[in-house]
Amino acid sequence: MPGFGQLALAIGQAAALLLLAPLASGFCRVLRAKIHTRTGPGFLQDYRDILKLLKRQEVVPKGAGIIFRAMPFILMATLLLIAMALPVLTLASPLDAIGNVFTFICLLGLVRFFFSLSGIDSGNTFAGIGASREATMGALMEPVILLALFVAALLAGSTSLGQISTSFRSLSGGSIAAEIAVLFAVAFAVFVEMGKVPYDMAEAEQELQDGPLTEYSGPGLALLKWCVGLRQVVMATILIGVFLPYGAAASASFETLLWAALAFVAKLVCVFLIVGVIENSVARNRFFLTSRSTWAGFGIATLALVFYLVGL
Amino acid sequence: MFKLLKEVFRTGNVTVRYPFAPLPASPNFRGKPQYDPERCIACAACTIACPANALSMETDTAAGKRTWQLCFGRCVFCGRCEEVCPTGAIALSPEYELAVMDRADLYQTAEFRLASCRVCDTPFVPKKEVDYVIALLVHAGLPEAEAERRRAVVETCPACKRKNDVPRVGSLGPLHQMGMIP
Amino acid sequence: MPLSLLALSVALYVGGAVASVVLPERGASWTVAITGGFGALLGIAASVPVLIDGHAVTAAIAGPFPFAHFSVRLDALAAFMVLTISLLAAAIAVFGAAYVEEEYAGRGIGAMGFFMNLFIASMMLVVVSDDAMWFIVFFEMMSLTSYFLVVFEQDDEAISAGWIYFLIAHAGTMLVLIAFLLLFARTGSFDFATFRSATLPAPVASVIFVLAFVGFGAKAGMIPLHIWLPRAHPAAPSHASALLSGVMIKIGVFGIVKVGVDLLGAATVWWGVAVLGFGAISSVLGVIYALAEHDIKRLLAYHSVENIGIILIGVGIGMIGIAAGQPALATLGLFAGLYHLLNHAVFKSLLFLGAGAVISRTHSKDMGRMGGLLHLMPWTALAFLIGALAICAVPPLNGFVSEWFTYQSLFIAALHGSSLLRLVAPLSAVMLGIASALAVMCFVKAFGVTFSGEPRSEPAAAATEVGWPMLIGMGWLAACCVMFGIGAPIVAPVIRDVAASLGGHGIEVANNFVVFPGDTGIGELSTPLMAVLLIGLAGVPLVITGLFAGRRPKPRIGAEVWACGYAPDARMSVSAGGFAEPIKVLFRPLYGVRSWADGCFAATRPWFATIPASAGRTEQYWDRWLLAPLGRGVQALGEQMQFLQGGDFRIYCLYIVAALIVLLAVAIG
C-alpha cells in the first residue's frame, strides 16, 4: 500500500494533468488554426469553453437513463485514477498497486464500456454508431497495445509501470531493437487512443456529428470535453512517462521534481506538436479500412516480440 | 505532408484584422441603400422596381401624407432602386454593418406631403414631385410662366382629368418623368 | 463432519426432487426452493472447513458392484467445486421459487423441480466421487437431468437443441469412459486413488489424456466442441441455464483438471500447451460469435465458451508449470484458472438470471424487442450491469481480478518459460486481450440494447420490476461479484490453497489489501484501494459541476431525441445487429460472412425491384463443417443399424447373450 508521500504525489500529478488537459487541447486548436493559415483561438480557449458549458443547462433526452448521466463522472474518475498511477515526474509509479500494465488496459476497458454504453443509452442514432465504432476501435487496438506493453514488461521483467519506466531509462532490457520497436508500437497505439484524425472514428464530426457526444449538453458536455482532453494527456503521458522517461526524477526531492516537471512539459509539447501536424495533414480513414493500419501497428509490436525473443 | 507544410509556411496567416481594423468593401460593392430623403420626390419608381418589396409606399389621403419605407431586413441589395431613381436620392453604399437587435431598427421611413387636386381637393401627388416636374419643364426650355401654367394640369388628379377631358396632359402622368419628353 | 453435511445436502436435494413430483404445483415450487436453499447452505457448510484447513476427507461406501466401491473424497478441489455449486444453487433456489411460478405455472413445475434438484445433486456427487465407475454414473445422470431441462420447453428449438446436446454429451461421455477403461485396464481398479499412484508409459498417458480432454472439453463447451452449448443453454429455463452455464460446463473443466492434473499428474508439457491453445482460441472465437447474436441467452451462452477458454488458459499454464517443474508457475496458473472458474460461475449465472427476469417481462429472447428497461426494471438492470461489468473484466470487480491473474500467469510463463512458451504465452495474452475488448463491445451491446434507449416493443414498454425473490437471487450473486473482486486479498489465498494442492507448491498471492502473482516485483494489484479511489475521484467531477450548480438553469429531462431535425423514430436507435456489424465485417473470414448485394443495378429498369438483401449473412463454419456431417453421420449410422432391429424378440435375446460373452471376455482378460 502506498505511503503518504506517494499518495500526495499521485494526487498532485493527477490534479496537474487534469488542470493541464484543457491547455493541451487548446494548444492543439491553436496549432490546427496555424496549419489552416488562420489566427485561431487562444491557448486558453478550452478553459473558456468548459467554464461556459458548466454554466449551461443540461438537457437529457427522453429514454436516456442513469448511465447517460453518470458516464462523464465515471469517465473522469477513471482517467484520474489512471493519471494517479502513471509515472509522470518520477521513474516509479506513485501507486504501484494500480500502476500495472494489465490494470491499465482493463481501466481503458472501463472507460470504453461506459463511453460506448452512454452512446446507446442516449437513444441517438449517431451516438449509437459512434458507440459501435468506439468499441470496435477498442477491439482493433487491444492487440497492439497489449502486445507492446507485454513486450515492454518482458524487457523490464515486471508488469509494473514504474519498473518498466526505470528499465527504459537505463536501457537495461537487453534488447535495444525491441525497445525501439516497442516505443513505436506504443506511440502508434497512443496516437490512435488519443482519438485524433485519422482515427477519430467515434466522434467523427462530419460523419456522426460528434458520435456519443451528440446528446450531451451543459455540465455533462463540459466534463466530457475535459475528459477528451484528459484522455489525450494521459495517453501522451503513457508514452513520455513510461517509454521516454528522460528527465524523470529517480528520487522525489523538490529540486528533481521541478526539473522533471519542466522536462515533462517539454516532452508533452513535442508530442502534441507531432500529433497536431499529423492529424491536420490527413483525411479521416474509412472506418472499415482502419483495421489495415491497426494490423500494421500489431506488426510492429510483433516485431518487438521477435526482437526480444532473439535478444537483438 | 511536406508539401502541405511548405504551403502553410509560404502562406502564413491570412486572417483579416476586422473588426479591430476596418475592412473596406470594393468600391462597386452593393451595400446599404443610402437614402437621401431631401432628394426624394416620392415618385414611387423604386417601390415598383424593387423585386423584394423592401421598398414600399403608403399613401394616406386623409392625412395628406405619403410614407416611403425601406426595410433593410428585406432588401436584397440588387440596386434596382438606384437604377430607376430619377433624382439619385437612393444609391447603394459600401456600408455593410447593418445588424440590429430590434426589428424596428431595420426600417427607414420618410413622410412626404401630398398636394391636393385642384379640382376635387383630394390629396393625391407629392408636392415635391410636382415641383420637380415643373423644374424639369423649365430646364427643358419651357418658359417659366408656361411651366407654371402647366402646374395646374399636373396638380389635377387622374380622375378629374378624365372628367375634364383635358386631352394633352395624359403624357404628363406624374409617374413617368424619367421618359418624359417636353 | 463435512461429509455428513454433504450427504445431508444431497439427501435434501433428492428428497426435494421426489417431493416436487409428488406435491401439487405450488407446494412443489416452494419445496424445491427450500430444499435447494438449505441444500446449498449445507453444501457451503461442508466445503468451507475443507477449504480452510485443506485436508481432504474421504469415505468409501459399499455399492452393489464389487469392482467399484462408491468412494467419496472431499479434497480441496472438490470442496471448491461444491462451494461454487452451492453458491449458485442458493441464488437459483431463491430466484427459481418466484420465477417458475410466474413462467411455468401449469407446465410441469413439479417435473422441473425434480430435474433441477437431481441435476444439482448429481453435480455434487460427480465432484466428490473418487471412483471412475461412479464418476461416470453421476456424470451421465447429470447429462440426462440437464437434457430434460433443455428440452423442457418442448418446442422445436428446444427439441433440436436437446438432440444436439444429447449427441455431443454422450459422445463426450463415451470418450471419457474409454479413457477410464484404459486406466482400468492398466490398473485393474476404478478407484481414483489407484489411478493416481499408477505409473503409465507416456504414450498411454497421452492417449488417456487426449480422450479425457476431448470428452470433458465437449462438456465444457470448448471450441470446436461447443456447438451444442449456444443451442442448449438458451433453450432451457433461465435458472436452469444459469446452472448449465454457471457450473455444469465447469464440471468439464473440473474433469480436465481431475484427469490431467490430479490423476495423470500433467506428465507432459504439450498437454498444457494444448489446453492453453484450445483455451485461447475458445476465448476469442466464443466472444466473436457472441457478438453476432441477437438472442440474449445465446449471446450469454457464447460468452460461456469464451470464459471456458479463459479458464483453460489458466489451467493450461498450470499444467505446463507442473510438467516443466515450475511449481510456482503451476500454482499460479491453476490459481488463475480456478479463480476465474468461480468468478465466471457467479457472474454468468447472474447474467442468466437477469436475462430470465427480462425475458419473463418482455416474453421474447430477442434483444431487438426489449429496450428501455433501465427505467422500468432498475434493480434488474443494476444487477445485470454488475454482471456485465464483471464479465468484461472491468476493475475492480471479480472478473478483472481473475483475468489479471491469468495475464500475470501468462507473463510469468513468457518470462521464465521454455522458448516455446515464450512465444505462445504473449500470443495467448493477445488473444485474451482481443477477447476482453470484444467482450466489452458485446456487453455494451447486450446491456445497451436490452436496457437502454426507448422500449422497442409493447411488452417491453409495459414491463415491471420482478418480484423480490428474484431480486434477492440476483442480488446475492451481484454481491458475490463485488466481494470476490474487492475482497480479492481475502479470497485469493483460499483459492491459492486449492491450486497449491494440485500444483504442489504454495506461492504468496496476497498481503495486506494487495494481491500479486507470487512476487510484488512482478506486479501488484489492490482492488480495495482502487474501489476507494474510484469512488473518491468521482467526487472531483461532482465538485466541479456542483460549484456551478447555482449558475445553471434546472436540467430539462425528457427532451426529444435529436434526429437531425426529423421526427425521431424507434427504428433510429441502434440495433443489436447493427452495433456489432463492424466486427462482422472486420472478422469476416471467422464468421464466413457472405455479402449479398444482388441485383442492385439491374434494378433500374423494372422500377423498384430487388436490391441487396443484407450486408452480410453469418454462416458459421462449425455448423457447416462439424455439426452437419456429424448429424448426417449419426443419422446414416442409425439407418445402417436398423437392420439390427429385426422386431423378433429372439434376436434381442441373442444380443444380450453376445453382450454377456463380450463382458466376460473383458473381465477375464
Next chain:
Amino acid sequence: MSVSTESRRGTGYVAALRQKLPSSVLDESWQTAEQATITVTREALPEAVETLYYGHNGWMSVVVGSDERLLNGHFAVYYVLSMEGSEKSYVVVRALVPPDTMEFPSVTPKVPAAVWGEREVRDMFGLRPVGLPDERRLVLPDDWPDDLYPLRKDAMDYRLRPEVTTETETYKFINAAKSETTVVPLGPLHITSDEPGHFRLFVDGEDIIDADYRLFYVHRGMEKLAETRMGYNDVTFLADRICGICGFTHSVAYASSVENALGINVPPRAATIRTILLEVERLHSHLLNLGLACHFVGFDTGFMHFFRVREKSMELAELLTGSRKTYALNLIGGVRRDILAEQNLRTRQLIGELRGEVTRLLDILLSTPNMRQRLEGIGRLEKQVARDYSPVGPTVRGSGHHRDVRIDHPYAGYGSIPVGQHVMDGCDVLSRTLIRSQEFFDSITIIEHCLDNAPPGPVLVEGFTYTPHRFALGYTEAPRGEDIHWSMLGDNQKLYRWRCRAASYNNWPSLRYMLRGNTVSDAPIIVASIDPCYSCTDRVTVVDVRKRDATVIPYKEMERYCRERTNSPLK
C-alpha cells in the same frame, strides 16, 4: 416566331417521330432554330418520349406542367428532351390533358428519368400520371392540404398560407432491404449538409442497404411568385436566388428563355460578360465542392485551404458584380455592368493567382495519404443507371457520358469559345472530383479568352416587342450540370408559366443507387460528390397516398410558446 425551315436543327427527330407514330403527332412548332415542340395525342405520349429517349439518344431535361385552361381549355404537360445524337437540339413533346379527367399516361415506367417530373406535376397541378409507380409527394410539405394545387391558375392566391394539416412528418420511405435495418436520419439539420434535406439511410451497422430521401425542404413557391407578384424583368433577380451558389446560371437561363421566346439577340459583349461571370461562378462552385469534399472526409486542412483560395473567386465576383454572391447582373436583353480596364486587370491578376494556388492545393490534396482511399470506388453511378436517370454535369461525365450544354447546345458566348470536355469512366466520387478540378482550369482559360476577345458594343438591348404567350427554353451548363428554364410569357408584363429545373434536380433520383452498398461514413462525401444544391432543386414541391394517422405531438404548444417569446428580452 417564324424560324426559317432550312436553319432548323432536329428535323430528323420530328420526322422519325412522325414516321413511328403517324397518327399521333398533332402539331409541330419551332421556338428557335433548335427548339421544336411537338404536340402528340395523350395516349401516344409514353411511346413518343421513349422513342426519342432511347431511340435517338435523347436525355430527359425537364417535365413541365402547365395550366393552359385560359388559353386552350386544357392542362398541358411538356417533356423536354435534350437530343444529343447526330443533331444537337431540344425536342419538347407536349400533350394536352383534359380538365375533366385530369389524367395522362405516365412515362416513368418506360423512361425512369421522368419520375420526379411527373411526381411534381401531380403535386402542383393535381394531374394524375396513370401508372406512375411512385405516387408520394415530392415537392409540397407534409403539412400541406391534400387537395390544394398551388400552380393551378384558379387554385389560390400566391400568398395563401393554408392551415397546417399535420404536426408530424407523414412521408413514407421506401426500404427494399430484406433484412433488419436501422434507420440513420441524415438531415434536415445535419452538420455536413449546409442545406436541409432528409436522407434516410437504411443500414446494417455501417453498411447502407438502401436509402431514400425527402427533399424540398426549401420549397418556397418561386414559380408561383414569378407568375404573380413579379414583372418578367424582376424574375432575373428571383432566379439569382434560386441558388446561392449557381444563381447566376439560373439567371442567365431564365433571361435567355425569355430572349429566345421573344427573339431578342443579346449583344455579343453582354454574352461575353455573361460567359465570364458564368465561369467565375464555376470557379467558385468547384472550389467550394473541392473544399467540402475535404471537409466531409475529415481533411479539414484541405477544406480551410480551398476556402482560403476560394475567397479570391469571391473577390472576383465582388469586383465584377458588386456582390460576393447573388450577382444581380442580368436583365432581359443584356447585363447591368460592364467590365472596364480596372476590373479587367484585377480579374487577370486574380485568376492568375487562383491558377497557381489551386494547382498547388490539388497537388497537396492528391498526395494526401488517405485521400484516394476515401474517394476511389465510392458512390458508383453505373453507366446504365446514368443513362436511365439523365443526370447532368460532372455527375454524368464521371460515368462516361459526354454531356455538356456548353458544347451540345452553345449559349451565351460559348459558340465561339473552345471548351474542353472532361469525361471519365471511373463512375465514382474520385472521377467526379477530378473532373471538377480539370474543369476549374478550363474555366480560367475561358475567362482569359473572353477578356482577350471581348467584343465592343453595348451591353443591353432595349425596345424589343413583348408578345404574350410565347414560350421557349433557356439553358445553361451550371457548375453542377444543365440548368433549364421554360418560360411562357403572359399578359401584363408577367410570366404565364415559369418552370426552372436546376441541375441537382436531375442528379438526385440516381443518388439512391450511388449510396447503396457504401457505408455511413461515405454518405456525406457521396451526397457531396453530386455537388447537390437543395435550394435549386426545391423551388417548388410532392402529394402522397398517405394515411391520416399522424399523431399529434405538442408542436402547436411549442410554437405558441415561441411566439409569445417573440418579445425577446434582449430588446
Next chain:
Amino acid sequence: MNAAQPVTATASPESEREQATRLKRTLLHDIRRSVYVFRIDSGGCNACDIEIFAALTPVFDVERFGIKVVPSPRHADVILCTGAMTRAMRLPALRAFDAAPDPKIVIAYGACGCTGGIFHDLYCVWGGIDKIIPVDVYIPGCPPTPAATIYGFALGLGLLDQKLKATHHVEAEGEQVTVTHPRIPYGLRIALEREARRMAGYRQGREIVENFFILMEQDDGAPIRERIADFLARENDPRLAEIVHRLEEICARGNGGTDQ
C-alpha cells in the same frame, strides 16, 4: 413545448419574461468569449450558408473570437437561422430550437431570415425566422458578407455598438429637389444617360456620364474634344474610350437629339 420548463411550467407569462431576460443577460456574459453556434437552414438559397462558411474559414476565422459551429443543437448557445422559414422547415427548426439548452440566442441571418426577403409573402414560407421562433439579433444582407456576420455576432454579444437605427424623416417646409447639370440641355442629357447605360450598365454608365458631364461643364478654354482626349489618356482604358466616343458622337449629332 417544454423548453425552459423551469420558467414556463409554473410562472405566469410576465415573470416568465423577466426571468428569461435575466437568464439571457447572464448567458451573454457567460458566452462572451466562447460561443457555440448551431446552424439552421430553414429554407435558404445557400448563399447565406456559403458566407457562414466563409466566416469560419481562414480569411475571416471567427474561431479567434471563440465562435465555433457545433454539430448538435444540444451544444448550442446561439442558433443561427438562415432562410425564409419554409413550411417544411418549421418542424425541424422548432425541434432544433427545443433541443438547445436554455437560454439561447437566436440570430436571423440574411434577408430571408430577417423578414422572408424576396420570398416574404409566398404560400410555402412563413416569412422570416421570427414568425416561428423568437429572434434576438437580425443580420440583414443578401447574403451578409462574412464581415457583416462578424459584426452581427459582435453586436449580439454586446462587443460592438449598433450602427443602424430606425429613422423617420418628415418632409421639411420648402424642401425641394434641384435639377442637376442645369447647363446641359435636357434632351441631350437624357440621350447621353441612356447611351451610357446601354453601353456600360446602370452603375458604371452613370459614373461615366457624370464624368462626361463634368468635362462638358468645365470651362477652361480648351475645346471639349481635347478635354476628353486628356481624360481618356489619363484613364488609359480602351473600353472607356469606346464608350466616351459614343457619347461624343451623340453630342456631335446635335444637342437636342432625341432620336433613338
